[in-house]
Amino acid sequence: MADAATTAPNDLTEHELHALDAHWRAANYLAAGQIYLLANPLLKEPLRPEHIKPRLLGHWGTSPGLNLVHTHLGRVIKARDLDAICVWGPGHGGPAVLAGSWLDGSYAEVYPDVSRDGAGMARLFRQFSFPGGVPSHVAPETPGSIHEGGELGYSLAHAYGAALDNPDLLAVCVIGDGEAETGPLAGSWHANKFLDPVHDGAVLPILHLNGYKIANPTVLARLPEPELDDLLRGYGHEPIHVAARPGDDPLRTHRALARAMDQALDRITLLQRTAREEDAVERPRWPVIVLRTPKGWTGPAEVDGLPVEDTWRAHQVPLPAVRENPDHLRQLERWLRSYRPEELFDDEGRPRPDVLAFVPDGDRRLGANPHANGGLLLRDLPVPGLARYAVPVDKPGATLHEPTRVLGGLLEQIMEDTADRRDFRLVGPDETSSNRLDAVYRATGKAWQEEILVTDEHLNRHGRVMEVLSEHLCQGWLEGYLLTGRHGLFSCYEAFVHIVDSMVNQHIKWLKVARDLPWRRPIASLNYLLTSHVWRQDHNGFSHQDPGFVDHVLNKSPQAVRVYLPPDANTLLCVADHVLRSRDYVNVVVAGKQPCFDWLDLDQARVHCARGAGSWDWAGTETGTGEPDVVLAAAGDVPTQEVLAAAGILRRHLPDVAVRVVNVVDMTRLLPQDAHPHGMPDAEFDALFTRDRPVVFAYHGYPWLVHRLAYRRAVHPHLHVRGYRESGTTTTPFDMVVRNDLDRYRLVMDVIDRTPGLAVRAVSVRQRMQDARTRHHQWIREHGTDMPEIAEWSWTG
Template sequence: MPPAPSPKDASQETSVTKSTAGSIMQIPEKVSDLLVKLDTTEIRSNEDFRPLELLQRATNYLAASMIFLQNNTLLERPLSKEDIKERLLGHWGTCPGINFVYAHCNHLIKKHSIPMFLVTGPGHGAPANLANLFVEGSLAKFYCQYSVDKEGLNKLISSFSWPHGFPSHVNSEVPGQIHEGGELGYALSVSFGAIMDNPDLIVTCIVGDGEAETGPTAAAWHSYKYIDPAESGAVIPILHDNGFKISEETIYGVMDDTDIATLFTGFGYQVRIVSNLDDINAEMAVSMEWAYREIRRIQNCARTGNPIFKPRWPMIVLRTPKGWTGPKELHGTPIEGSFRSHQVPLPRVRADDEEFHLLESWLRSYKFHELIDSSEGLFKKEVLEALPKEELRMGIRKETYAAYKPLDLPDWKAFTVEKDSNESCMKSVGSYCAKVIEMNPKRFRIFSPDELVSNKLDAVFQVTNRDFQWSSQTSNKGGRVTEILSEHTCQGWMQGYTLTGRVGLFPSYETFLGIITTMMIQYAKFIKIGMETAWRLPIGSLNYIETSTLWRQEHNGFSHQNPSFLNNLINMKYAYVRIYLPADANCFLSTIAHCLRAENYINLMIGSKNPTPVWLSPEEAERHCVAGASVWKFASTEDGIDPDVVLVGCGAEVTFEVIAAASLLKQDAPELRVRVVNVTDLMILPGYGTHPHSLDNDAFDSLFTKDKPVIFNFHGYPSVIKAFLFDRPNPQRVKVLGYQEEGTTTTPFRMLTTNGASRFDVAIAAIHDASKFHPILSIRAHELISLYKHKIREHDKYIAKYGKDPEHLMDRPKF
């Protein structure tokens, strides 16, 4: 069977001028020439599309049946209302398009032996994914109950959207999937993350036209500008334009071909529209072949030392009716080609006779009985001819469930700094990450929203580059740093990269990491189910660094003060969440080394980019981080034995204030016995048994005592600590200081005093609570509290006059 014609051989040229190696691929001058035009004559006459058509008939029948039927799944007798599920769940409208694309992916894989899998942005089209996985036998490889026979078919159809069956959305229980698609907007960025450093892999990505309206998708179209074709694979984006959302037309559905062509040519693509329903299999086959050849041409140029600058990658716009091949109309109202086919097109089928008869005629229109033959297994050979070899089928691609290999990590102690020095945590982490990149040149990337230098992690540029391919400064250099000012895109890239077996790091300004909260929550749900799914192997963790924190955003002001990403994490299933607040550079190095080798977690690390004191030696830092918290004897009275009050710091800046407060109290109230505790692992605090790291009550009491006042100075909102300690005995003895949603463009220390988290506030709280049972201190309590309040007022007057903090406030406290 001859291959499809390349654009060069077609009767009409492609719209994109042929490029020589190293040149820029030019945009045509006339708008009418923007769309890629291909001749399908040769492919129509030389390729047999009947197996493709039969496969689509089979999968459309299966998808529709999953939504409706609980019995009589092969329609071996007349349909009865008792055969229909009482609770109808599922989305039909997108399924025929997914089945169509899946079939053509199979066709391309079979012709070229391509490693490929499919990401479906419309994840609610799960019946289509499951139907294809069943036919190709991939489902049976992971779930023996879905064997490719009548019994397995009946089990699949009857158990869909049924308790203990597959849910109505794709999730990590579904083979071949790295994307759930429940929250729209992320399929494209996840797909691009998957092909990074996977040079042979092609991911076909269906972007629903409703999904394409989202902001995250709009940014993700630029992802090809960050793909070096010498080292990475490729994505075939397919915008599935079926015209309708849940109850309204889509933006792309009302755009004509010229609108579409100009938009996506502007994004940097070659655009091919497939819309002729009378010849749609030939149109799609030649389009997929064209896309494949364009990808290989671009990659070949890059891999033979003659890269194309600004290559224009292929994309396909598929225009089909919503609910294609389903019921045409009901009660005189259109269903196919309208929003009414989006979910269940016949919602009252058990009660309405017209809907019931329409359902039976719809299902029988696929003539499913013609496609099966029990003597041949289940499906006739002619149907199975549409499938590639078993090892190439998309449902069993190991990239999607069994590709993780741990990083080779350097010894973090080689990057530590001297105790009692001052050092930026991020400077040390940057040097460590540079070595990680050197040791893992194809398995570790940093995804950053244009803040790497600002966040003091720029040491990595000593060993790598940015990989912005549309910049003449960084193209074709294989950079490990992928920076785009779109947090959603960074998150999607990291998800795709991680779920296909590699490890990523996402550093960000603290206040803006919350932008990706819902994405992170969706991902957490995916890995939760994945960890409960026996055949899914471990993956690396998602690793976030929050820096440029609220306490040091004095030059940006109130808008840059928001620690709420942490709050969102603690509301999730604790088993998958790790939150660390290392107090110095050595502790941060120990923490990041742990996080980069951890599996199946969401790790959040919070630290300062500014120079801060190094409190612990490498050996002390290691012991401290292993424990998650410890008594800091150097700042405590007599090593913290038998304290009157416990001062706790959790976070770099607020820990400095706790230690400064301990120094003040030693000087001004020597009769008060103080214990200083630092917490670096936030998850030790919840009640025992609620998190794998949580301390039992004896360990908790050994740090915080059983009954003494505890003053907790926390990096973020006090409500976090209050929630964690609610289940601990005697929680009313704990007073929590922290961020109170106060700030402006001001000095660093004023940020602390305005939120009640400065050393003076800590000292005031300690004196207030301890004086209730300390007779000597109680005599002087009012005097000392008044002194510290006065110091806060004097500081405010000072900065109003001089515009900066007194230098002595940053001096290391003395003991």
């Protein structure tokens, strides 16, 4: 692809070019000032060491390129009246994006003390990477951002998520060349195969190649241009190149980038019009701008005899010893004055008219677009009443249903009810049907823009189910979708959701910070449905057995995380109703897709889920005259079944033992009240679990999590937890629980071993339990299936 400067017409006058350059120089000055200056923001006096911050933090290298993009986006947004946001991918581009929002006035609107004048500039500079101030990267505090600057690899997926079901939105994404080396970003180039040009907006990737990471060159920047073009064309894009080199006249670069922007946007307009008006079905080949700028452009060319500009040394702070080294101080002053701030700001520090000539108005500003504060656009999700979908339960444990299939009916109706407004998506890595949610296909199809064969099922160019075998891409799509004001659900095999551990970390951090910013409006929660879980991956084996995502999430900010383990179909419906309506949380719901006993009718399920944890009196043998002898507790569908089976054995063989059966749906209820908003007061916890009676707890995941959540409770010394202990293989369903000592027989043995006075008088019962485990091992090795007493078991009460 030839340079854009020679392939597109240009209508910009010299005055317009100089106005663009004025904005860019002002942004560069503000970016450098944030890194260095504690005082004297307008350089009204010579720089002195006391004007410099004592700790120099921040990243200069990427800032000039980002400022260039911000400047030129302002021009096209204003000229074309575009509804546009920008996702800033480079990790620490905070100085640039803060500079842009300060210049467009959006920063002062949400932070009035950082006014668009000299006093506000001083505050802008001082607060950057300073105690009590703002981070060095793009963050929730930054107006116009939907992406945490530390999230290398996720920017393009976020941009596509923002564009979904936003037909009038342009989501620009600046991709740093270091970020472009990550696996998630590489996978995200395929998102264009799922972008519907009729109902979705457009994504304009800008691959920003400045050549270096923190200490090394970057791969894509060193590729020969024809090879890079082949790569991008192979991904389905048409590249447009803009290149600036050290010493180039910036006006030439402005002219080239303006032409590239116009060329790209003209192509996007044509592709959308063709699809929307002519019903074209061929997948569009969207433009991508490849922007090459020198690392640390316009900064110091050389420091202490070593080259800096256009090298990795420009990545962070080019002049590191300004307070101590007079030469560095003089260089800094020359550098800052090279932008000619007196031409850019008046005596009061306000930007001059030329600087603001191409700044859009109102909500069209990148710092003020409501899509970047998605809660402003969020509408309540029309979740239908549950009675239509609930399964009848006349008696506990008499019938079985697949909980996620029951949930699928509810999701189908939500898809149907949002067909016109298009603000709900279901995402997952090729598992919607496998996870029994395929009822949604009666309301919508799977998004797909490639060829559709007659043998394909449910593929639809306008579908709202997103399936791709990349958990990173699914997560990024959904985050971008939620952050721009919509709703969704991520369905995933439990063992493989770990792939997005770092992504959910960042989203939780975003939510935690955003809830403390009054101008950030609440967004719909990020909802995970984890199924095909550890206890029913007996057929796939050890590689598919890992329940630890819950542990990972519960390490995070308690204000933002919730974990639910509904034990049957109706409780799953109630939990889903709650999480789909919620705001500003990460909700993890773990529920099986295999046939599961129905324990509670809808009304009982509603009460139980609202309580979060409670006693199932019908399952225990308490007389109501005092505390139980032992508490059998469960969290999760398979542990619940094993606990009830154990309770049935105790009822038959040790009827004089007072057993209380407790079921936990909301894992955060186990925490103290001061540790989590859902935490149980001590008095309530003690009443449910007792203070000093043995508690045998069958838990879905790793047993130490329950100990961690409950370690401050009075009963903790008497708490014994059974759960997954990394013992897995390809085997039978019941053998999975036996291997991990979560089976009914082991639970009965635990009750006998831990209930005072019971071990001696129940020795024969304990021996029967041990014998049953031995029979189990022999049976499965001979027959390959579980024993009839297991396979045909049901609750008899």
